[in-house]
Amino acid sequence: MKIERIEAIPYSIPYARALKFASGEVTSAAHVLVRIYTDTGICGIADTPPRPYTYGETQDSIVSVVTKVFAPQLIGLDPLDRSKVQQLLRRTVNNPTAKGALDIALWDAIGISLGTPVHKLLGGFTDSMRVSHMLGFKPAAELLEEALRFRETYGINTFKLKTGRRPLSLDVEACNVLREGLGEDTEIYLDANRGWTANEAMEVLRRTEGLGLSMLEEPCDAGEAMGRRRLVQSSSIPIVGDESVPTLGDVSRELLSGGSNAICIKTARSGFTEAKQILGLCEGLGVDVTMGNQIDTQVGSLATVTFGAAFEASSRRAGELSNYLDMTDDLLTEPLEINGGAILVRDVPGVGARIDADKLQKYRQDQA
Incomplete structure (x- = not known):
């Protein structure tokens, strides 16, 4: 099994009410959905929350680093080669939530491939x-x-x-x-x-x-x-x-x-x-x-x-x-x-996150 393609999809879903705290305020989930596709047809999924006031990441920066920096390095690797993946991710400093999403999506793909819940x-x-x-x-x-x-x-x-x-x-x-x-x-x-x-x-x-x-x-x-x-x-x-x-x-x-x-x-x-x-x-x-x-x-x-x-x-x-x-x-x-x-927990192979395609289409921000 090899990594064939990686997507980073920006989307935004409003909050019914803002959550306010000392370092900021959140009014919408302006996140990035990360999907890792393998040559076996398996897709691993994870979600990324930009927090510019905490980690310095934005929606745009996450999409960019995932698609332009990390994807070219990871495509062609076996998802089971987790240590190799971690070594490649560490070569780029910061970007913690982008790296975190890629790791979770890889674990999801591994679990699906083995027919075993990730937990x-x-x-x-x-x-x-x-x-x-x-x-x-x-x-x-x-x-x-x-x-x-x-x-x-x-x-x-x-x-x-x-x-x-x-x-x-x-x-x-x-x-x-x-x-x-x-x-x-x-x-x-x-x-x-x-x-x-x-x-x-x-x-x-x-x-x-x-x-x-x-x-x-x-x-x-x-x-x-x-x-x-x-x-x-x-x-x-x-x-x-x-x-x-x-x-x-x-x-x-x-x-x-x-x-x-x-x-x-x-x-x-x-x-x-x-x-x-x-x-x-x-x-x-x-x-x-x-x-x-x-x-x-x-x-x-x-x-x-x-x-x-x-x-x-x-x-x-x-x-x-x-x-x-x-x-x-x-x-x-x-x-x-x-x-x-x-x-x-979801007692299914992988993490268990199944995405509603219609809702993703409704809320994604990278299409006119």
Whole structure:
């Protein structure tokens, strides 16, 4: 089996409402669908979310690097030669989500060719992941209303609160209102998206002590090295690296320097191959991981479920899997379902993402 052709299709699907957070705002899923075709007729699929304010990638840059740089290097290779593929991708710096999509699409093609679900090829630990729902910038009462609605409708009982606002009292109030309204048995954790300084983050932790918050993700810029280390040393809850740790080398740096003591894994930026290496490093060091979300479509969320459910360590915590519910439409022929607060893996060869051709045609942006 050889790689014969690679497509990168830009498309855009509006969100029903914008998700706002400290590093930006998303109003539509302006993503890129990557498809790898083999000479056996198999097609591997993955989705790519451009995040210019996080990784410097845009829709145009992803299409360009996939079709003009990576495709000429990968065409003719056997998809099973994963190490060779990784070596070729590493020769081009940055572009993490473009590389991640190519890797996931290759794993999908491999799974289809072997007639085996990718979650079993990776590890096959369990058949589902619990779901965490992200709450964006809103007044505290509206955040509580949304959380209660998602708990009642989908059985979700873990919530990630987007923070990093000023004044700090907005986020502190939201923490108090959510804890009081949701009760002690609901997990709540924070993500500041580098919106505070390290000192501000320490103040928020001081003012929310006793609320039972489980984690604080990316409280400040990792470049604020001394303050970040001081925060990690003083915090009673894990400080999670996310934007600061897109690669295996970045994870090593942050953990060894003391800038984080937990890691967020996102398959959208690492694919399955590097995500597995990151997970192994964290397991060896005794560091907790979370499965994060790039405000993914259902295609991207399915990839996260596939990887997260494959390993015991990545399935311990609820994964961020529900924000596709804010989209007005999606590309999957069989939509994901959240039942009892969890999403099942697809027990079919590959990852299981089957694309609705009519919907792709409707939303693609590369045709007049």
